[in-house]
Structures are given as C-alpha cells and as structure tokens.
Amino acid sequence: MVLRVGVAGLGTVGAGVARMLAENGDVIAVRAGREIRVTAVSARQQGKDRGVSLAGLNWHDNAAALAGDPSVDVVVELIGGAEGPAKALVEAAIAAGKPVVTANKALLAVHGAALAAAAEQAGVALGFEAAVAGGIPVIKALREGLAGNRISRVAGILNGTCNYILTVMREEKRDFADVLADAQALGYAEADPSFDIDGVDAAHKLAILAALAFGRPVDFAAVHIEGIRNVSALDIRFAEELGYRIKLLGIARETEFGVEVRVHPAMVPIKTFLASVDGVFNAVLAEGDFSGTIMLQGRGAGAGPTASAVVADLIDIARGANIPVFGARVESLAGSPSVPAQKHVGAYFLRLMVVDQPGVLADVTAILRDCNVSLESMLQHGRAPGEAVPIVLVTHETNEGAMNQAIARIGKLGAVLEAPALIRIEGG
C-alpha cells in the first residue's frame, strides 16, 4: 500500500522532499513499512529544472486542488505564509480527511489552534516537525520524548540568519549593517531581511514550542518580540568582557505569574550550551522536571534538513501514528496564561553613552535606587573628560517594569547622549 503524497510548493524545500523520497526510497520504504511516493505537485513554474524528475506526476495550478486529487493520500504544504493559498490548502486537505505535513511556522503560529481543532475533528494528522529548527527533531522531542514531564522552560536559537550575523559581528568585530549586507550577498539573509532580523520568524517558532511545552493553544499574539537591529559591536565586546555571548533567543518560561513567551537578544554565560552554538546552527533546550535539561542542536534551515523533517512526518503517517497536534486533545489545552513582558524578573545589562563629567554616575545610580534596581557591577574603561564614553551597568534580578521606568528617566538626563541599550541576561 503506497502512501501517495501531493506536494504544494517546489522551491528548494519542495524539491528537497521529492529528491529525498526518490534517493532514499529504499530505506524509507523499509522503515515506513510501505513505499512513500510523490504523485502530484503544485507549483508556479512547471518547466523549471529542480534537480529531480517530476515526470508523470499530476500537476495542479491551484494548490488547493491537491486536496481533492484522488491520487493523493497526504498533502505536503511548502508554500509558506500565514494566509492565502497555504492556509486554503491545509484547510481543504483536512476537510477532505487527508493528513497534512507542513513546514509553515507562520501558518501554525497564527492559525495553529484552529487548524489543530479541525484536524482533530477530522481525525487526521497534522505534522509540522519542519516548522521549527529544521532537521532537529524538536517537535518530536517535546511532544513525545518529554511527554511525561512538566516543562519549566524552553529556550532556543531559532533563527540561523540572526545567529550567523551575531557570530560574525563577534568574531570579526564588525557592525550589524555591514555584516547584514554581506549575509545578503552570500544568500544567508533575504533581500528583505526584516522577517528574520526583527525576530518574527523566531517568534513564530517559539509560539509553537510554547504551545507544546505548556499545553496551551498556540498564541502568537502573546509573544514579546525584539530583533537584533540594535545590537551593537560595542555591546558584543562588553558581553565578552563580562563573560557572556549575545544570542537572539526564544524563551518560554513558567513563572509564578504565568508563562513568559519572548524573543529578544540575550546575554548568556559563555560556558553554557546556547552560548556555544555559532553560525547558522539552531539549538533548543527544554527543562523537564524528571528529564533534567535536554539539549538539541543541528541545522535549522536549508533544503536537506527541512526535507528530513518533512519526510519524518510522512513516515510517522505511513506507520499509522496520529498524535494530537499539540500533544493533547484541543479541549485539554488550557495551561497557564501568558504574562506581559513588564512582569519579567531577571538581570539586565545596561549600557549608556554619557558625557564623561563629574556627577553622571551619581545621577544614574540615584535613579536606579529610586526604582529599586540594585547593581551587581559597573564598568567604565578609560577617561575622556568632556567627551562621550560608554558606561556599563549589570543589575541583580529586578522587575522589568521597574527597569523600564529607570531607563526612561535615565534617558532624559542631560549627560546621557543616546538611548540606553538594555539587554536581558539569561541562563544558557
């Protein structure tokens, strides 16, 4: 009994899936217990050479038509985007009672709750291993491997483009704009890079991980998002000096007030796992009450790793697995509510550019005292009377609301020359 696959979207990932199913067809059939074969596709350009033979397949101009194609048992959605044809196809496939595999994090993050309900109603699987961290089986690890644990925290490097840029900035002591331009030239960053560098892509993935880890309906709107545009080479150097690396992290953490779900640049201690993950690699750690901390690392993007995840989902379906989309029946997804970023309690790195003149530090520390922010350390290198110098302050654990009040007041001091740089400090 062949499992017949319809693939929508034949970009690098779609072609990778077709190539993997062809090249590894023998081992896949043995492991899946049956052959898995592409029988239909939908893509914009039919003639294009994709490095894999597509002869004899059903072509559909309209992706949603794959759902109704009687030669298709399972639909693979690789179109992308939270709305439009991707969403229409997934909804149509579920409505037609066909399992779906998708790499679409935006779709899952924004409409995952409704799609999970629909899939459950229809009794079909909705696989999305490829939506988070590419070839690393992190969805499977959370939804199955750690399923007996209460998870207290999930943290990850979820965007390879950002991690690449931050790594090069550190290694080559270069500025953000400069490294971004190079990354674009090399194809590591998109022509319009905002989706990656403003943290939206990481936030989509984090929303999915948070839903799995904490048994909540996926809620993209609750994610606090900051990107890496404002990370400076100067702060990366200060981080090194203080024993930290700056990484764009996605963090979902259970607190006494609810679940924090946030994406932002963070300083992580140099000797920890997440600090050690450089370049385009992705990594995820999960803290379970019985398992302890589990760490996973690998390639988070690219045709091969993403195809590996898509095909793993197809093999699961071929083997007859049908695990609840977010790890539990939709009606059971209650979990803790989200907590606003202002409630966050943690340590902070604060860097000010100030005029080097008597009394500035006294003014700054008085404001911090008034806002109940206590300091762990202070750093000012050299002297340049009357000129601009950086001052670095590291706080003890403090409330983010208090910190923001303090920064607003500090920013108004006459001797403070630019907006203060604030970076959260996290365990790695």
Add this chain to the structure above:
Amino acid sequence: MVLRVGVAGLGTVGAGVARMLAENGDVIAVRAGREIRVTAVSARQQGKDRGVSLAGLNWHDNAAALAGDPSVDVVVELIGGAEGPAKALVEAAIAAGKPVVTANKALLAVHGAALAAAAEQAGVALGFEAAVAGGIPVIKALREGLAGNRISRVAGILNGTCNYILTVMREEKRDFADVLADAQALGYAEADPSFDIDGVDAAHKLAILAALAFGRPVDFAAVHIEGIRNVSALDIRFAEELGYRIKLLGIARETEFGVEVRVHPAMVPIKTFLASVDGVFNAVLAEGDFSGTIMLQGRGAGAGPTASAVVADLIDIARGANIPVFGARVESLAGSPSVPAQKHVGAYFLRLMVVDQPGVLADVTAILRDCNVSLESMLQHGRAPGEAVPIVLVTHETNEGAMNQAIARIGKLGAVLEAPALIRIEGG
C-alpha cells in the same frame, strides 16, 4: 480506558517511574489520552520505603508473574542484566501479548534481535528509550526523527561514569586510580566499576544505536571495546596541548568495508560538540545525508531522566504507537556487515616513554615508514639525557592493522621503556 502498568524492579529507577506516574499523572493523562497507572509490582523487599505509595498494588515475588497478571496491560522491566529474571519476564510478557518497556541495555544488546522478532510476531511494542542515554530521546530521534535519512555515523558519550572520571582527571590533573576511588566514594562509580570503565556499558548502548542507525540486527559481539583504565593524566595533558580532549566514545560508522562499531578512548578536537560535553552528561550525534549532523545532550542516568524515558515509551503505547522495534521489520534488517577493528582508517596519537639518547627517534620513524605510517607532527618537551622522556607522535590517516604492526615493533626497541600508548583521533 486506563493503561495498567506492571513494574518489575523497584530500585531508584522503578521508584522514579512510580513517582513520575503519580506526581505528573494529570499531564500524562492529558497527553496520553488516558490515565497510566501502576497496578502491579515485583521487587525483592516489599516493606522498604521508596518515597512513593505502593498501597493497593498487586505484589509478585516472581517477576515473570507480571506477564500473566490480568490487571497488567503493559510490563515495565527494570530488573537489569542480559539473562535471568529480566529476560524471562520480557519473553513471558511478549508471549502473553503484552507490550514491554525496558531500560535494560544489556538485554537489548545481547538478545535484542530475538526479542524484536518475538515482539513483532506477537504484534506488541517493545520500548527501550531508557536503555540508551537516559532522558535524552535518542532512540526516538534515530528511529523516527531521522528515519528518512541514510545515517553515515553515530557517535556518542554513552557512559556518564567514564565521562565524569575523564573530566575530573583533566580539570584536576589527577590520575585515573585516584579519581576512580573518589567517584566510588561519591556514588558516581560502582564498587565493582569494570562494567562502566572497561567500556561494556557503552558498548551495549552502542550496539543498540548501530542497529537503529544502520538497519542491522543488533550485534553486541561485533563491538570492539576498550575502556579508560589506561588513559593517563600525561596523555590528557598532551591532548590539551595538541588541541584535543580525550573522551570515551561509542562510534558506529559506515565505511567502504562495512560498519565499524567501536568503543574506546578517543581524542576529539576541543572546539567540537562532543569535546564540550563534560561531567556525567551523555551526548549523541548522528550524521544523516539530508538532516546533516544532529546533536543531543542531557543526563544519561539517574532516577529522573531514566523514568522520563520509560514514561515516554508508556505514553507512546497509550497513544497506540507500535513502531518496529529496531525501526524496520526484522526480516528487513540486513544492512552492512561489521568490519574488524584492524580495518579502521584514521589518525592516531602515539605516546612513547623512551630513554633520551641519540638515534631513538630515527629508529621509531624508520619503523613507522616501513609500516607505511606517515607523521603529521612530533612533540618532545625538554631534554633529560639518559633518562626517560615522553615522545608524542601524531599520524596522518593510516590503517589500524599497519599501526598495530608498527607499535609491536616499536615496543620491542631497547630504548622504549613501557608499552606505547595509542589513542585514536576522531571528529567530534
């Protein structure tokens, strides 16, 4: 429909499983879709306090009786050992048509092929996530997450005791015997430590990983095994100087001659993943042709992590999963044959203790030349004419048979004072 569990063996892991099912019963029921409850146990001492209530359970003096207990749907085997009551129980449970979950690597490594055939015949699941790398879902990652890939290499730090000893030896510049004694006092090593430090435990786990990665019947006899008794503080220091860490690795690798399956101390480059894993942590990496290298790290032993893996298998069973034991039907497990260690091709670290006198190095290098072993580098610190000094040689890639011939001849040189130390160099 409750899933009723019979647990054989109530040591730390068995008690951990009972505690996890009790303490996390709410989330486990939601995720599994049904309650999972211990209904029967077998252990030597009935009265002992295990930190979890066992009131109202069926007690069996004979573990194998759990297989016939009508109040038991699934059997958890935590007795340990490749033979005796553990094997009898697993066979009886399978024969009774009951799924089995076990943490028993020795049993799986030695009798896994026959047990897999029996389980497949009976149509029941045989889960063993807990047998390798404790709380890290590495069985699931290989058998499901990477199922679409051809795996070229699996390598791991599979024994926490050895990794702890090697880490302390390096950090505190102490000798093996000294650190082992401390580890025993701290409970990190057994009173009879040979199972761990001679590499047998790691070899059991590696045999299982090799079967999964390469689609072969599990074959413990084919594993080449060396432990860490002969690793010296001196060689650890030389390793550091050359840019390596010494780790006890389990490695299964596809070569042109067949699959190498070997456990031995290895030098891995300091900046690589496996080199960074210190203390009692375990880690596994797998290289897939599409996924690239996937790395997993976490706690490989202890009540909590092992219970986490056992309960994950129980949840899979409650969810209705029944994946072929070694990832494919037993009749399909062909894969490549094993290759003897003599066929290994790699680089080597060779350390000699020699009398510091003219001509020694000429004799040594002549033998290496005659055996077709070419050198990448040589290291001799200081001079001590007429006394014993260490000489370190690092070879280019060479054949292990040739290397062993060379060592046999070098060891017979009059100026060579003790058996040469040979450590393979591996990618990390």
